Amino acid sequence: MFSDTKALQTSDLYKLLIGSVLPRPIAWVGSKNNQGIANLAPYSFFTVASINPPVIAISVANKDDGSNKDSLNNIIDSQCFSVSMVSHKNAKAMSVTADLFDADVNEFEMAGLTEIACSKINSVRCAEAKVSFECVLNEVKSYGEHAGAGNLVLADVVAIHVDDEIIDDFKIDTNKFDAIGRLAGANYTTTRDSFLIE
Numbered sequence: 001m002f003s004d005t006k007a008l009q010t011s012d013l014y015k016l017l018i019g020s021v022l023p024r025p026i027a028w029v030g031s032k033n034n035q036g037i038a039n040l041a042p043y044s045f046f047t048v049a050s051i052n053p054p055v056i057a058i059s060v061a062n063k064d065d066g067s068n069k070d071s072l073n074n075i076i077d078s079q080c081f082s083v084s085m086v087s088h089k090n091a092k093a094m095s096v097t098a099d100l101f102d103a104d105v106n107e108f109e110m111a112g113l114t115e116i117a118c119s120k121i122n123s124v125r126c127a128e129a130k131v132s133f134e135c136v137l138n139e140v141k142s143y144g145e146h147a148g149a150g151n152l153v154l155a156d157v158v159a160i161h162v163d164d165e166i167i168d169d170f171k172i173d174t175n176k177f178d179a180i181g182r183l184a185g186a187n188y189t190t191t192r193d194s195f196l197i198e
Protein backbone atom coordinates (compact mmCIF):
# COMPACT_ATOMS: atom_id res chain seq x y z
CA MET A 1 0.00 0.00 0.00
CA PHE A 2 1.23 3.47 -0.89
CA SER A 3 -0.31 6.63 0.56
CA ASP A 4 0.18 10.23 -0.40
CA THR A 5 -0.42 11.76 3.04
CA LYS A 6 -2.13 14.82 1.54
CA ALA A 7 -4.99 12.55 0.38
CA LEU A 8 -5.56 10.94 3.79
CA GLN A 9 -8.07 11.80 6.50
CA THR A 10 -6.97 12.40 10.09
CA SER A 11 -8.34 9.07 11.32
CA ASP A 12 -6.37 7.10 8.69
CA LEU A 13 -3.20 9.13 9.28
CA TYR A 14 -3.60 8.36 12.98
CA LYS A 15 -3.93 4.62 12.36
CA LEU A 16 -0.88 4.54 10.07
CA LEU A 17 1.28 6.59 12.43
CA ILE A 18 0.47 4.82 15.70
CA GLY A 19 0.55 1.40 14.04
CA SER A 20 4.04 2.13 12.67
CA VAL A 21 5.80 4.12 15.38
CA LEU A 22 5.81 1.64 18.25
CA PRO A 23 6.27 0.72 20.99
CA ARG A 24 5.96 4.21 22.41
CA PRO A 25 6.94 5.08 25.98
CA ILE A 26 4.23 6.78 28.00
CA ALA A 27 4.68 10.18 29.63
CA TRP A 28 2.20 10.40 32.47
CA VAL A 29 1.85 14.18 32.59
CA GLY A 30 1.06 15.80 35.92
CA SER A 31 0.04 19.46 35.95
CA LYS A 32 -2.04 22.00 37.87
CA ASN A 33 -4.63 24.42 36.54
CA ASN A 34 -5.14 28.06 37.57
CA GLN A 35 -7.37 26.97 40.45
CA GLY A 36 -4.68 24.60 41.72
CA ILE A 37 -6.60 21.44 40.68
CA ALA A 38 -4.25 18.61 39.76
CA ASN A 39 -4.41 16.86 36.39
CA LEU A 40 -2.83 13.61 35.25
CA ALA A 41 -2.97 12.21 31.69
CA PRO A 42 -0.90 9.83 29.51
CA TYR A 43 0.94 10.97 26.37
CA SER A 44 2.80 8.45 24.21
CA PHE A 45 4.04 10.90 21.59
CA PHE A 46 7.03 11.29 23.87
CA THR A 47 10.80 11.15 23.63
CA VAL A 48 14.15 12.56 24.81
CA ALA A 49 15.06 15.61 22.71
CA SER A 50 18.44 16.42 24.33
CA ILE A 51 20.67 14.78 26.95
CA ASN A 52 22.64 17.81 28.10
CA PRO A 53 20.81 20.06 28.57
CA PRO A 54 18.18 17.45 29.43
CA VAL A 55 15.10 18.18 27.31
CA ILE A 56 12.03 16.00 26.72
CA ALA A 57 9.37 16.30 24.01
CA ILE A 58 5.70 15.38 24.15
CA SER A 59 3.01 16.13 21.61
CA VAL A 60 -0.53 17.02 22.59
CA ALA A 61 -3.10 16.72 19.79
CA ASN A 62 -6.04 19.14 19.61
CA LYS A 63 -9.40 17.71 20.70
CA ASP A 64 -12.06 16.84 18.11
CA ASP A 65 -13.48 20.37 18.34
CA GLY A 66 -9.99 21.84 17.86
CA SER A 67 -9.65 23.00 21.47
CA ASN A 68 -6.69 22.30 23.75
CA LYS A 69 -6.52 19.31 26.06
CA ASP A 70 -6.34 20.22 29.76
CA SER A 71 -2.68 19.22 30.08
CA LEU A 72 -1.64 21.66 27.34
CA ASN A 73 -3.64 24.53 28.88
CA ASN A 74 -2.08 23.81 32.28
CA ILE A 75 1.44 23.56 30.85
CA ILE A 76 1.09 26.89 29.04
CA ASP A 77 -0.53 28.63 32.04
CA SER A 78 1.83 27.29 34.73
CA GLN A 79 4.94 26.94 32.49
CA CYS A 80 5.79 23.63 34.17
CA PHE A 81 4.66 20.01 34.56
CA SER A 82 5.88 16.59 35.64
CA VAL A 83 6.34 13.42 33.63
CA SER A 84 5.98 10.17 35.54
CA MET A 85 6.83 6.87 33.87
CA VAL A 86 4.32 4.02 33.84
CA SER A 87 5.28 0.62 35.28
CA HIS A 88 3.16 -2.45 34.54
CA LYS A 89 1.48 -2.41 37.95
CA ASN A 90 0.13 1.10 37.22
CA ALA A 91 -1.17 0.29 33.71
CA LYS A 92 -4.86 0.11 34.65
CA ALA A 93 -4.72 3.33 36.67
CA MET A 94 -2.93 5.03 33.78
CA SER A 95 -5.73 4.09 31.39
CA VAL A 96 -8.32 5.56 33.80
CA THR A 97 -6.50 8.90 33.68
CA ALA A 98 -6.89 8.99 29.86
CA ASP A 99 -10.66 9.44 30.09
CA LEU A 100 -11.99 12.83 29.01
CA PHE A 101 -12.69 14.36 32.42
CA ASP A 102 -13.74 17.98 32.89
CA ALA A 103 -10.93 20.39 33.74
CA ASP A 104 -12.07 20.61 37.37
CA VAL A 105 -11.78 16.85 37.94
CA ASN A 106 -8.65 15.57 39.68
CA GLU A 107 -7.57 12.39 37.80
CA PHE A 108 -5.33 11.30 40.68
CA GLU A 109 -8.51 10.87 42.76
CA MET A 110 -10.44 9.21 39.91
CA ALA A 111 -7.68 6.60 39.47
CA GLY A 112 -6.94 6.05 43.17
CA LEU A 113 -3.45 7.50 42.85
CA THR A 114 -1.44 9.72 45.18
CA GLU A 115 -0.43 13.19 44.08
CA ILE A 116 2.80 14.49 45.57
CA ALA A 117 4.24 18.02 45.33
CA CYS A 118 7.22 18.47 43.03
CA SER A 119 10.49 19.68 44.57
CA LYS A 120 11.68 22.38 42.15
CA ILE A 121 8.50 23.38 40.31
CA ASN A 122 4.99 24.34 41.41
CA SER A 123 3.36 21.16 40.15
CA VAL A 124 2.46 17.60 41.13
CA ARG A 125 3.71 14.14 40.25
CA CYS A 126 2.49 10.59 40.72
CA ALA A 127 3.79 9.05 43.97
CA GLU A 128 3.22 5.50 42.66
CA ALA A 129 5.64 5.99 39.72
CA LYS A 130 9.19 4.63 40.02
CA VAL A 131 10.61 7.47 37.88
CA SER A 132 9.43 11.08 37.53
CA PHE A 133 10.83 14.16 35.82
CA GLU A 134 10.16 17.74 36.85
CA CYS A 135 9.93 19.90 33.73
CA VAL A 136 9.94 23.61 32.87
CA LEU A 137 8.34 24.63 29.59
CA ASN A 138 10.85 25.59 26.92
CA GLU A 139 8.64 26.05 23.83
CA VAL A 140 5.43 24.92 22.14
CA LYS A 141 5.32 24.41 18.38
CA SER A 142 1.71 24.19 17.17
CA TYR A 143 0.75 22.55 13.89
CA GLY A 144 -2.72 24.10 13.51
CA GLU A 145 -6.03 24.71 15.22
CA HIS A 146 -7.98 21.81 13.70
CA ALA A 147 -8.70 18.39 15.22
CA GLY A 148 -5.65 16.14 15.28
CA ALA A 149 -3.08 18.90 14.83
CA GLY A 150 -0.25 18.42 17.28
CA ASN A 151 1.31 20.80 19.76
CA LEU A 152 4.91 19.80 20.28
CA VAL A 153 5.98 20.64 23.83
CA LEU A 154 9.69 20.87 24.54
CA ALA A 155 10.64 21.12 28.20
CA ASP A 156 13.80 21.33 30.28
CA VAL A 157 14.12 18.57 32.87
CA VAL A 158 15.15 20.31 36.10
CA ALA A 159 14.93 17.32 38.47
CA ILE A 160 14.67 13.53 38.25
CA HIS A 161 13.23 11.24 40.93
CA VAL A 162 14.11 7.53 40.82
CA ASP A 163 12.96 4.94 43.35
CA ASP A 164 16.09 3.84 45.27
CA GLU A 165 14.99 0.20 44.86
CA ILE A 166 15.56 0.27 41.09
CA ILE A 167 18.80 2.24 40.73
CA ASP A 168 22.50 1.56 41.31
CA ASP A 169 25.24 4.02 40.31
CA PHE A 170 22.80 5.94 38.06
CA LYS A 171 21.91 2.72 36.21
CA ILE A 172 18.22 1.91 36.28
CA ASP A 173 17.41 -1.80 36.55
CA THR A 174 14.93 -2.15 33.69
CA ASN A 175 13.52 -5.41 35.09
CA LYS A 176 12.66 -3.77 38.40
CA PHE A 177 11.38 -0.68 36.56
CA ASP A 178 9.01 -2.88 34.50
CA ALA A 179 7.95 0.00 32.24
CA ILE A 180 5.23 -0.43 29.66
CA GLY A 181 4.80 1.02 26.18
CA ARG A 182 1.80 1.74 24.02
CA LEU A 183 1.14 -0.08 20.77
CA ALA A 184 -2.02 0.74 18.81
CA GLY A 185 -5.48 1.20 20.34
CA ALA A 186 -5.84 -0.59 23.67
CA ASN A 187 -2.74 -2.75 23.12
CA TYR A 188 0.33 -2.29 25.27
CA THR A 189 3.69 -4.00 25.63
CA THR A 190 5.97 -4.71 28.54
CA THR A 191 9.77 -4.33 28.54
CA ARG A 192 10.17 -7.92 29.85
CA ASP A 193 11.02 -9.56 26.52
CA SER A 194 14.40 -7.90 25.85
CA PHE A 195 17.29 -9.36 23.83
CA LEU A 196 20.97 -8.58 23.34
CA ILE A 197 22.66 -7.67 20.06
CA GLU A 198 26.34 -8.63 20.25
Ligand SMILES: Cc1cc2nc3c(=O)[nH]c(=O)nc-3n(C[C@H](O)[C@H](O)[C@H](O)COP(=O)(O)O)c2cc1C
Nearest residue numbers: 041042043044045059060061069070071098099100
Ligand atom coordinates in the same frame (compact mmCIF):
# COMPACT_ATOMS: atom_id res chain seq x y z
C1 LIG B 1 -1.49 5.33 26.56
C2 LIG B 1 -2.08 6.60 26.00
C3 LIG B 1 -1.28 7.48 25.32
C4 LIG B 1 -1.80 8.67 24.80
N1 LIG B 1 -0.98 9.50 24.11
C5 LIG B 1 -1.46 10.69 23.66
C6 LIG B 1 -0.59 11.58 22.95
O1 LIG B 1 0.60 11.34 22.77
N2 LIG B 1 -1.13 12.75 22.52
C7 LIG B 1 -2.43 13.10 22.76
O2 LIG B 1 -2.85 14.19 22.36
N3 LIG B 1 -3.26 12.27 23.43
C8 LIG B 1 -2.81 11.08 23.89
N4 LIG B 1 -3.64 10.24 24.57
C9 LIG B 1 -5.01 10.68 24.88
C10 LIG B 1 -5.02 11.58 26.14
O3 LIG B 1 -4.47 10.91 27.26
C11 LIG B 1 -6.49 11.93 26.44
O4 LIG B 1 -6.99 12.77 25.41
C12 LIG B 1 -6.69 12.61 27.80
O5 LIG B 1 -8.07 12.71 28.07
C13 LIG B 1 -6.08 13.97 27.85
O6 LIG B 1 -6.29 14.46 29.17
P1 LIG B 1 -6.16 15.98 29.56
O7 LIG B 1 -7.25 16.75 28.80
O8 LIG B 1 -6.40 15.97 31.04
O9 LIG B 1 -4.79 16.45 29.19
C14 LIG B 1 -3.17 9.01 25.02
C15 LIG B 1 -3.99 8.10 25.72
C16 LIG B 1 -3.45 6.90 26.19
C17 LIG B 1 -4.34 5.94 26.93
